[in-house]
Amino acid sequence: MMNWVKFIAAFLLALSLIITVIVFYNANGPFADARQKAESDALKSGALTSVDRTDIYNGTVSMVTVFGKDGEGNEKAVFIEGKTGEILDEVEMKDGIGAQAAIETVKAELSVEKILHVALGLEDGHPVWEVAFKGDNGKLNYVYVFFENGEWWKRILNL
Secondary structure (H helix, E strand, O other): OHHHHHHHHHHHHHHHHHHHHHHHHHHHHHHHHHHHHHHHHHHHHOOOOEEEEEEEEEOOOEEEEEEEEOOOOOEEEEEEEOOOOOEEEEEEHHHOOOHHHHHHHHHHHOOEEEEEEEEEEEEOOEEEEEEEEEEOOOOEEEEEEEOOOOOEEEEEOOO
């Protein structure tokens, strides 16, 4: 009788593990598809000749930001609308601040316990860095910093 209990417990554990893996794999599918499509669109349009990384940005418009190099070897970020694949804008990385500089701008003024993510996106026609972090009080915060000059655009604090 004890062998049956062990078998059933092991079976249920294995089944729950398999279901969990399948759910997480399927949940990541749309993000992976959006990234792949955006990378393909950026390369096909000629905006980039190589891709380094891709971020998904969900602001007023959902978009995918593709980072890479153009034909002249300049590092660029291309903003691609999530649903249509239309290129909204593109910026050369040398023309603005980097992700680490955006983080330092936030840390200089606010108490940051843990950085959750930093993403480059487009808001009101301007590229901005979205810095999401947990403050010392454990609450979620979003700060938007202009890409061009590192000045604050918007803050959403203590969620």
